């Protein structure tokens with residue numbers, strides 16, 4: 665997504681208002697903490713804000729000046745985006761930030777560091793970052809992006825907090841429809857209000873959907889023994905497939921059968937208790953088929 669304007673980011677009106685007011689009043693904090701589920705636009709808005717801070721036009725961000733364009737392309741020398749190395753932000757990465765931040769901007773007004781995945785700061789790295797938060801150079805802006813609030817309170821208290829909310833299901837559905845995605849409703853329901861997750865789901869959904877359809881047809885016609893090895897092996901090997909398989913089964917029974925929903929819930933519990941996935945799927949098929957028989 666390009667950074668042409670805040671409006672292009674869907675939803676998050678409160679977050680946009682906070683940042684817009686900051687810009688209009690020229691009261692920019694040295695540190696922001698964007699908190700909310702992944703895929704709700706934190707990084708997009710952080711980049712738009714970085715562009716607005718350094719844009720050369722009157723209407724900021726304009727999207728077309730030299731600074732806006734280079735930020736959009738990811739190669740502005742004064743805007744740095746960092747992600748955890750492996751599972752966490754290491755202290756060396758924070759030291760690198762501290763070194764770079766101590767140098768004045770090359771050409772822009774502000775020098776911006778975006779730490780995407782700040783929930784993955786190790787305690788050591790977080791403590792090191794605190795020093796920078798306590799005495800930031802006047803031209804620097806740090807933007808931490810985190811998916812929950814499991815951050816050190818000492819960090820949280822030094823940042824301007826900007827909350828990102830899960831998007832309404834209809835908004836996600838509409839977004840997917842506009843992109844020609846057929847199963848927009850089902851995907852939106854499983855997306856948890858995250859556009860990022862919805863787009864990822866859209867890629868694996870056809871496979872999940874086809875498997876669930878075959879599975880339920882066989883279960884409903886009392887031929888669960890015909891469920892093919894392909895479905896079992898996908899269910900066994902791929903945790904994500906399992907999760908959305910059960911999620912979609914649940915959607916199919918949502919308004920029709922309480923006992924089917926109980927069986928799906930039981931399947932999840934069995935998986936949590938480390939029962940083998942193929943045994944879980946077999947047991948689910950048997951329960952759903954039994955359910956079907958007693959309903960007929």
Ligand SMILES: [Zn+2]
Nearest residue numbers: 719726729732
């Ligand atoms: Zn611009």
